[in-house]
Amino acid sequence: MVEYSLEKADMDLFAVYQVIYSGTDIEMWFDWNTRLNDTKFTDHCYWIMHEDVKIGGAIINSDTVIYPFIIPPFSDRFKFWDILLKCCKEIKHINGMLHDDVNILLSSGFKVNVVRQVMxxxxxxxxxxxxxxxxxxxxxxxxxxxxxxxxxxxxxxxxxxxxxxxxxxxxxxxxxxxxxxxxxxxxxxxxxxxxxxxxxxxxxxxxxxxxxxxxxxxxxxxxxxxxxxxxxxxxxxxxxxxxxxxxxxxxxxxxxxxxxxxxxxxxxxxxxxxxxxxxxxxxxx
Missing domain, CATH: 3.40.630.30 (Gcn5-related N-acetyltransferase (GNAT))
Structure with missing residues (x-):
């Protein structure tokens, strides 16, 4: 049986992974250090693990998920969210979702509250x-x-x-x-x-x-x-x-x-x- 779990992450290492693998600069910071620091506002950072291999990560604070990302070569976004939501059944809010993830979460019982963009x-x-x-x-x-x-x-x-x-x-x-x-x-x-x-x-x-x-x-x-x-x-x-x-x-x-x-x-x-x-x-x- 495949085992998936959450594992507490080191905040500094997590920030590097998140900036590289999130695939986008939502806040349009245009600066590596700024993006790292933007992620490091909390130590509630977790790896999503497949046995002993990192397949993704997210900030999970109480009932809210922020800054989720997938780590290659894992690439199944449907599976990623299925794993995360099963590991965190109390999740009620997910912030900063890009278009591909929005479509997945709509089919998982979530609704869009607001769509924003920085210019x-x-x-x-x-x-x-x-x-x-x-x-x-x-x-x-x-x-x-x-x-x-x-x-x-x-x-x-x-x-x-x-x-x-x-x-x-x-x-x-x-x-x-x-x-x-x-x-x-x-x-x-x-x-x-x-x-x-x-x-x-x-x-x-x-x-x-x-x-x-x-x-x-x-x-x-x-x-x-x-x-x-x-x-x-x-x-x-x-x-x-x-x-x-x-x-x-x-x-x-x-x-x-x-x-x-x-x-x-x-x-x-x-x-x-x-x-x-x-x-x-x-x-x-």
Whole structure:
């Protein structure tokens, strides 16, 4: 009888195996050491063993599986998941699944919660466009009233796929999330907001910057939001291109992460963001 089992792995060796055999850079880190460190956030690392031979590995923390991979010459992905799920019957969540594994897990009683992808493009000082007439841009910092910003974000995302998936946040949660992002980017804050000159209403915002902890010093766009009645005027494109241009003095790359199905992805592609591999978070039905 063939014996399969889980065996606790050394975190450092596991990280090397995972980076090499995962076959993709989901986070688009573009850096060996960064990818190693990204894997080493926990010591809950396990080999999937066939008798005394490693055939794969995964981080298994309580009821969640993360970063699974297969080790050649073993190549049967159906068998891999059958083994892993039999060894870990309490598993309810599996994060960071690529397309091939999604199809397998759908037939194993899991459902897709959300599909995401990271997108990157070069920072470039020659990338600006003009802000449409009748609007003005200002730096977004702690002096801007948080309640105004939260109302723009709630209205700007209303009816979108993120609210559909995650639910509609209350104002307190949005304020908390905004404060967190501003704290993350305070090292090099690139955030801006747009005002309608006629009524001084805040109509759009983009929270972006460079975190002290961001690998390779890349810039990141955390929020892009335009009120529904001000869309299709070129405001969002202006904000994105402004961030891409102003980031040039500090970093070679601007990153963002988008929920697949968000119409904003078309705009991101238009301004030159290159998508990485799509990955899904899944849960047991």
């Amino acid at each position: 990157c493009r070069p920072a470039d000082i020659n990338n600006k466009v003009d802000l449409p007439d009748g609007f003005s841009m200002y730096a977004l910092n702690e002096a801007v009233h948080v309640n105004e910003l939260s109302k723009v974000i709630i209205s700007g995302y209303a009816g979108g796929i993120d609210h559909e998936i995650y639910g509609v946040p209350n104002e307190d949660q949005v304020i908390k999330d905004n404060k967190y992002l501003m704290e993350v980017y305070k090292h090099r804050n690139l955030s801006i907001y747009i005002v309608n000159e006629m009524n001084q209403e805040i109509v759009a915002l983009c929270i972006a910057g460079i975190s002290e902890n961001m690998p390779l010093g890349f810039a990141e766009i955390g929020e892009v939001c335009v009120l529904p009645q001000y869309r299709n005027k070129g405001i969002a494109e202006f904000m994105l291109r402004h961030i891409i241009a102003t980031a040039f003095d500090y970093t070679p790359v601007v990153k963002l992460c988008v929920t697949v199905g968000n119409q904003a992805e078309n705009l991101y592609r238009k301004v030159g963001f290159q998508p990485g591999p799509r990955f899904a978070n899944m849960s047991k039905r």
